[in-house]
Amino acid sequence: MSLKVTIYIVMLDKKSKILLVFVFTLMVLSMMATYWDTVVLRDFDIIDDLEEVELLNEDSSASGD
Amino acid sequence: MGNILCPWEPAVYLLSSSNVPELIYYSHGTAILAALGIGILVFANNPKDSMSRLFLLFTFLFSVWALLDVILWATNDPAVVMFSWSLQVLIEPVTYIIAFYLFYIFLYQKPPGLLINILFSLLLIPLILLLPTTLNLEGLLLSTCESIEGPIAKYYTYFINVIMVMAIILIGIKRIPTLETRNHQSTALYFELGLVTFLLSFTSGNIISSFTDDWTLSQYGLFGMPIFAGLIAYSIVRHKAFNIKMAGVQAFTIVLWALVASLLLVVKSDSSRIVSGATLVFTTFAGYFLVKSVKKEIKQREQIENLAKDLENANVRLKELDKLKSEFVSIASHQLRSPLTAIRGYASLLIEGSYGKLPQKAAEALDRISESAKNMAYSIEDYLNVSRIESGNMKYNLSDFNLKDETEKITDDLRPQAVRRGLTLLFRSDLKGGGVINADIGKVIQIIQNLLNNSIKYTETGSIKVLVRDDVVRKKIFVDIIDTGIGMSPKTLSTLFGKFERAENANIVNNRGTGLGLYVAKMMTEAMKGTIKATSEGDGKGSVFTIEFPLVT
Numbered sequence: 001m002s003l004k005v006t007i008y009i010v011m012l013d014k015k016s017k018i019l020l021v022f023v024f025t026l027m028v029l030s031m032m033a034t035y036w037d038t039v040v041l042r043d044f045d046i047i048d049d050l051e052e053v054e055l056l057n058e059d060s061s062a063s064g065d
Numbered sequence: 066m067g068n069i070l071c072p073w074e075p076a077v078y079l080l081s082s083s084n085v086p087e088l089i090y091y092s093h094g095t096a097i098l099a100a101l102g103i104g105i106l107v108f109a110n111n112p113k114d115s116m117s118r119l120f121l122l123f124t125f126l127f128s129v130w131a132l133l134d135v136i137l138w139a140t141n142d143p144a145v146v147m148f149s150w151s152l153q154v155l156i157e158p159v160t161y162i163i164a165f166y167l168f169y170i171f172l173y174q175k176p177p178g179l180l181i182n183i184l185f186s187l188l189l190i191p192l193i194l195l196l197p198t199t200l201n202l203e204g205l206l207l208s209t210c211e212s213i214e215g216p217i218a219k220y221y222t223y224f225i226n227v228i229m230v231m232a233i234i235l236i237g238i239k240r241i242p243t244l245e246t247r248n249h250q251s252t253a254l255y256f257e258l259g260l261v262t263f264l265l266s267f268t269s270g271n272i273i274s275s276f277t278d279d280w281t282l283s284q285y286g287l288f289g290m291p292i293f294a295g296l297i298a299y300s301i302v303r304h305k306a307f308n309i310k311m312a313g314v315q316a317f318t319i320v321l322w323a324l325v326a327s328l329l330l331v332v333k334s335d336s337s338r339i340v341s342g343a344t345l346v347f348t349t350f351a352g353y354f355l356v357k358s359v360k361k362e363i364k365q366r367e368q369i370e371n372l373a374k375d376l377e378n379a380n381v382r383l384k385e386l387d388k389l390k391s392e393f394v395s396i397a398s399h400q401l402r403s404p405l406t407a408i409r410g411y412a413s414l415l416i417e418g419s420y421g422k423l424p425q426k427a428a429e430a431l432d433r434i435s436e437s438a439k440n441m442a443y444s445i446e447d448y449l450n451v452s453r454i455e456s457g458n459m460k461y462n463l464s465d466f467n468l469k470d471e472t473e474k475i476t477d478d479l480r481p482q483a484v485r486r487g488l489t490l491l492f493r494s495d496l497k498g499g500g501v502i503n504a505d506i507g508k509v510i511q512i513i514q515n516l517l518n519n520s521i522k523y524t525e526t527g528s529i530k531v532l533v534r535d536d537v538v539r540k541k542i543f544v545d546i547i548d549t550g551i552g553m554s555p556k557t558l559s560t561l562f563g564k565f566e567r568a569e570n571a572n573i574v575n576n577r578g579t580g581l582g583l584y585v586a587k588m589m590t591e592a593m594k595g596t597i598k599a600t601s602e603g604d605g606k607g608s609v610f611t612i613e614f615p616l617v618t
Binding site: 035053 | 068069072142144145147148151152155159176177179180184186189190193194196197199202203204205206207208213
């Protein structure tokens, strides 16, 4: 029993380190994927609301007059 | 076909654009400079310490976040916005988790266990995995060039942030009261307060902006950064017992410099730039000299502290030596007293004829032996008394007794000695009250005997009067010993009660005194709340010794 506990404590730090490396690697991969998706492929939706905004601006300036 | 861009000029070097409000440069610039400056300062103080390293990482990540924020304001490229926004979504909770680790190590002096590490990893993994998906950012609104946030960016990030802030508060509540010293407790509280306030001000701005879509608000959260980072740095450095003042001044200088430097980025007119530039130069020089002078002051203070420590050690050693000296005198005196008692006893027996009648010359020699032994015994008694007084071992058995009666007895005892020298020894009492005092009777007898013996010794002709009087109003009793002896000059009077002090003309009459009798008498009288003083009209004009004690009411 005590041997098991000792092993667990000894392993504890190592396990945390492995976990840290794992999470860090995931993070880097995720960032790379995001970069690939957004900057390289530009794969995201763009909602072109410029006309809508212009209309809104005109409306507000007209009502202001 | 060209890429769709937001409706303003492209940013220069990703950061500079007319689209960015001046306040953004000011708030972000100050925060980045201050955070990095303080992070590097703490790290430079102790590069091997895990706290210092983690704090540097914390300030670095925060600075990256703030830099990305400026890029988001400046760029007109939707791709850059989407990527920078995603990075921010990731960096923000990671910064909060590091803040938790920082506080945990500060409190427990060790990193959290595996369970907490797994828990935090599980909390972070969904965010990491879903970062490139539309669950994080759904798309981009072209008119404002802002990302449309999905549930990950809008809720999950803030969920982690809030969890971390709560965890920091909870471990503070649990751990701080159990810390050993009060100083450690207050430093930890200081640290927690700085950290939580900063994290809350940081996240609340972002949360409000996320839900109101008004991103100008989030910049205000950054204003607290330099102050709170300074507080945290101060706590870290203080806890590690570095030069607190030094770190404080350095942090203050960096924050001040950062504020002025970022101001330079904001102002547009040339005259304002000149003023800001001049202020920056002045701040740099003033900061440099401030740090230098504080460094010098700290060095001097350390030197003084070292000297004080040396002095304290020397004082302790001196006290030890003094105690050893007193012990030595005490032991030596005891060793001398025992054989002396034998000499005096046998001499007395021989003089009394217990061993048969002695020839006249032998009897005279024995008389001298007996007299010398007696004088030596008195001297030894004086040394022993001084030793006891100085080592604090003199014991006083206080009791109520009649001073007049005791003084009269002493006078009667010493009268034959005075008569042998051809002197008259008179006793008179002018008491109006009972004359009872509370003192050590043995010591009081010793003092009066000493004074009376002195008067007999130093009076060649004439008389010695012992007068006991009282002052009922002031509740005091006095014993005056008035003689017609050799008297004393004012110079002698001023030093008479000092250790090893003898009257200038004392050797004419008696050259055997140790100069300790009056010192011992004074010390013992004062220890029993009395006083002793001597007056004389001058050499050859007699002396008056007066002892004063408080009366028992």
